[in-house]
Amino acid sequence: MGILLVEDEPNVVSVIKRGLAEYGFEVSVAANGVTGLQMALDNDFDLVILDVMLPVMDGIQVCKLIREHKQAIPIIMLTALDSTENIVSGLDSGADDYLVKPFKIAELAARLRTLMRRKNGDILHKNNTYTINDLELNAESKIAYRKGEPLKLTATEFRLLEYFVKNQNKVLSRIQILENVWDIDFNMGTNVVDVYINYLRKKLEKNGAAKLIHTVFGMGYMMKDKDPDENTK
Numbered sequence: 001m002g003i004l005l006v007e008d009e010p011n012v013v014s015v016i017k018r019g020l021a022e023y024g025f026e027v028s029v030a031a032n033g034v035t036g037l038q039m040a041l042d043n044d045f046d047l048v049i050l051d052v053m054l055p056v057m058d059g060i061q062v063c064k065l066i067r068e069h070k071q072a073i074p075i076i077m078l079t080a081l082d083s084t085e086n087i088v089s090g091l092d093s094g095a096d097d098y099l100v101k102p103f104k105i106a107e108l109a110a111r112l113r114t115l116m117r118r119k120n121g122d123i124l125h126k127n128n129t130y131t132i133n134d135l136e137l138n139a140e141s142k143i144a145y146r147k148g149e150p151l152k153l154t155a156t157e158f159r160l161l162e163y164f165v166k167n168q169n170k171v172l173s174r175i176q177i178l179e180n181v182w183d184i185d186f187n188m189g190t191n192v193v194d195v196y197i198n199y200l201r202k203k204l205e206k207n208g209a210a211k212l213i214h215t216v217f218g219m220g221y222m223m224k225d226k227d228p229d230e231n232t233k
Contacts, residue, residue, distance in 0.1 A: 003027045003112070004045040006036030006062065007078070008055055012101075016049070019105030023150065024141040025112065033057030040066050045073065047112055052079040052090060060093045067094035074115035076108075110148030130165040133210055133225050137165050146209055156181070157200050164213060164223035173220040197221060 003020065007013050008031050017027045028045070030036035033054040040048055040062075048066065052059040063075055076097045077090040090098050096115055099108060113129075113136060128139040137144040144151045144161055153161065159181045164172070174193045182192070201213055214222050 002043075002045050003047050003049060004030065004036065004040055004043070005049045006030045006033065006040075006054065006059065007049070007051045008032060008053075009051075012051075016105065016108070020109060020112075023105075023109040023145075024138065024143050025109070031055075033059065033062045037062045037065055040073070041069055047115060048073060048075045049108075049112075050075055050077050050095070052077055052081070060089060063090070063093040063095050074112075076111060076115060078103075106148045110145075113145075113148075130168075132165060132168050132223065133212060135165070135204065135212060137162060139166075146204060146206075151203055153200075153203065156196060157203070160196055160200055161204075164221075168223045171216045171219050171222045176220070 003025050005013065005016055005027050007016070007029065013029055013031075017029065020027050028039065028043075030039050034056045036048075036050065036054070037057065039045075050059045050063055054062070059077055063077065066073065066075065074097075075095045076099060077095040078099055078101060079090065080101045097111055099111060116129075130137050130139070134147045135144065136146075139162060142158055144153060144158065151161075160177070163177065163181050177193050197213060201211070204212055210225075212223055212225065214224055216222050
């Protein structure tokens with residue numbers, strides 16, 4: 001995902017660029033408002049992060065001018081001023097969201113993904129991103145997030161999670177899971193599916209997060225936002 005960051009503070013630029021790279025974002029940088037405006041108009045960025053206080057041309061002006069030419073591109077404004085007047089001014093200029101400095105990179109990344117969901121639609125997006133509850137999985141970048149935080153998954157755990165999210169609300173038997181995740185003939189007496197689902201559940205439900213993978217007794221497993229019925233747990 002290509003992002004334009006218009007920010008003149010080198011330390012802030014370094015932190016944002018390095019932090020967002022860990023979430024799979026590619027960030028281009030403009031150090032003043034005029035350069036940022038030109039880059040936004042000349043290129044097809046997926047999203048713009050725009051500081052309010054910029055040299056040459058401030059963020060409010062830049063935002064208004066971008067909006068005159070590009071209505072669909074999401075814009076999030078960064079401001080060190082958290083007064084209602086400043087926030088309203090930014091939103092009235094055409095920004096979709098704002099974030100007050102200082103902020104955590106995880107929150108910024110979560111807001112960026114939210115803006116892209118609004119643009120591309122919910123559940124399945126053009127960039128192969130799937131969501132359920134506060135879980136988000138990108139099939140291209142091979143990264144999954146829970147509550148905006150990246151999950152540390154092994155390659156097998158990611159394949160298992162991907163199979164579940166692509167088949168959410170469906171009951172999946174152990175044989176189906178073995179055939180689609182491992183793609184190898186296993187001894188049907190093996191408990192590898194149960195073991196890996198236990199691993200995955202622990203990571204998904206860390207810090208009290210809601211259960212998403214449910215056991216359907218006598219049938220297999222189902223990924224669903226809530227318990228499917230009384231025969232599951």
